[in-house]
Amino acid sequence: MDIENLVKRKNLKLTTARMEILEKLLHASRPLCYDELKNGISMDKATFYRNITKFEDKMIVNSFESNDKKRYFELNQPLHAHFICVICDKIECIKEPLDFNLKGYSIENIILKGKCKKCNQI
Amino acid sequence: MDIENLVKRKNLKLTTARMEILEKLLHASRPLCYDELKNGISMDKATFYRNITKFEDKMIVNSFESNDKKRYFELNQPLHAHFICVICDKIECIKEPLDFNLKGYSIENIILKGKCKKCNQI
DNA sequence: AACTTTAATGCAACTTAGTCGCATTAAATA
DNA sequence: TATTTAATGCGACTAAGTTGCATTAAAGTT
Numbered sequence: 226m227d228i229e230n231l232v233k234r235k236n237l238k239l240t241t242a243r244m245e246i247l248e249k250l251l252h253a254s255r256p257l258c259y260d261e262l263k264n265g266i267s268m269d270k271a272t273f274y275r276n277i278t279k280f281e282d283k284m285i286v287n288s289f290e291s292n293d294k295k296r297y298f299e300l301n302q303p304l305h306a307h308f309i310c311v312i313c314d315k316i317e318c319i320k321e322p323l324d325f326n327l328k329g330y331s332i333e334n335i336i337l338k339g340k341c342k343k344c345n346q347i
Numbered sequence: 348m349d350i351e352n353l354v355k356r357k358n359l360k361l362t363t364a365r366m367e368i369l370e371k372l373l374h375a376s377r378p379l380c381y382d383e384l385k386n387g388i389s390m391d392k393a394t395f396y397r398n399i400t401k402f403e404d405k406m407i408v409n410s411f412e413s414n415d416k417k418r419y420f421e422l423n424q425p426l427h428a429h430f431i432c433v434i435c436d437k438i439e440c441i442k443e444p445l446d447f448n449l450k451g452y453s454i455e456n457i458i459l460k461g462k463c464k465k466c467n468q469i
Numbered sequence: 470a471a472c473t474t475t476a477a478t479g480c481a482a483c484t485t486a487g488t489c490g491c492a493t494t495a496a497a498t499a
Numbered sequence: 500t501a502t503t504t505a506a507t508g509c510g511a512c513t514a515a516g517t518t519g520c521a522t523t524a525a526a527g528t529t
Contacts, residue, residue: 240478272478296412335458394508
C-alpha cells in the first residue's frame with residue numbers, strides 16, 4: 226500500500242506527522258491504542274487527534290473502544306470483525322466472514338466482545 | 348423484572364443509589380450514557396462508577412462506546428446486537444438473531460457500526 | 470526560485486471520563 | 500441493639516480528547 230497516494234487522493238497535505246502515523250499503522254499486525262501509536266512520534270497530541278479525526282472522516286482509519294476503555298486505531302481494511310476478550314483484553318481480527326442479513330444498513334465496523342478461545346476453556 | 352432480587356442474588360447490598368441506577372436502566376428503551384443515567388440521581392460520580400463496575404462484573408449491566416465517544420449502559424439482556432450509525436449517532440437494538448459460527452468463543456456483546464437505514468438512503 | 474494561499478502544527482489552557490485513598494455511614498447479620 | 504463489612508462522599512488526581520490562536524510548512528502559481 227502506498228501511503229503517499231492514500232493521503233493525497235483524499236486531498237490531505239502530506240506531512241511528516243501523517244506519514245509517521247500511517248507508517249506505524251501499516252506495519253502493525255493489530256489495532257494500536259493512543260500510547261502505542263503516538264509513542265516515538267514527536268507530535269503534539271492535539272495534532273495527533275486532529276489527524277486521527279481527519280483520517281476517520283476520510284475513511285483511511287477506523288477506531289473502536291476496547292475492554293480496557295482505550296480507543297484502538299487501525300488502517301481501514303476490507304470489513305472484518307474484531308473480537309475483544311473481556312477476560313484477557315486481547316484483540317483479535319476475525320478472518321471468517323460473518324453473515325448479517327440486515328437489509329438497508331451498511332456495516333463498516335464489527336466488534337464482538339466475549340471470551341476468547343483460551344479464556345473460554347478456563 | 349425484580350431489581351431487589353437481581354441485586355441480592357449477586358451478593359450486593361441493596362442501596363438507594365443502586366436501586367436508582369437500575370430502575371432508570373430498567374425503564375429506558377435504549378442504552379443510556381453517563382449524563383443521561385446519572386442525571387437526577389444524587390450520587391457521587393466515584394460511587395456511580397464503582398457501582399457500574401460492580402454491575403458489569405456481576406453481569407447485571409453491560410456497556411459499550413458509541414460513536415460520540417461516550418459509554419452507553421444497559422441492563423444485561425438476551426444477546427442482541429447494537430447498531431450505531433456513524434452519521435446520525437443513533438443507537439438501535441437489533442432484534443434479528445445474528446448467526447456466527449465462531450467455534451470456541453463465547454460472545455457477550457455485539458456492536459455494529461455503519462449507516463442506518465435512513466442515513467444510508469441519503 | 471520566490472511568492473502566495475491555505476492547511477497543518479505546536480502550545481497552552483481547558484473539559485470530561487474515570488480512578489483512588491481515606492474517613493464516614495449505612496446495610497445485613499448475629 | 501451491637502457488630503461487621505460493604506458502600507458512600509469527598510477531594511485530589513490522571514488521562515483522553517478538544518479548542519483558540521499564533522506560527523509554520525505544503526502545494527500551487529507566477
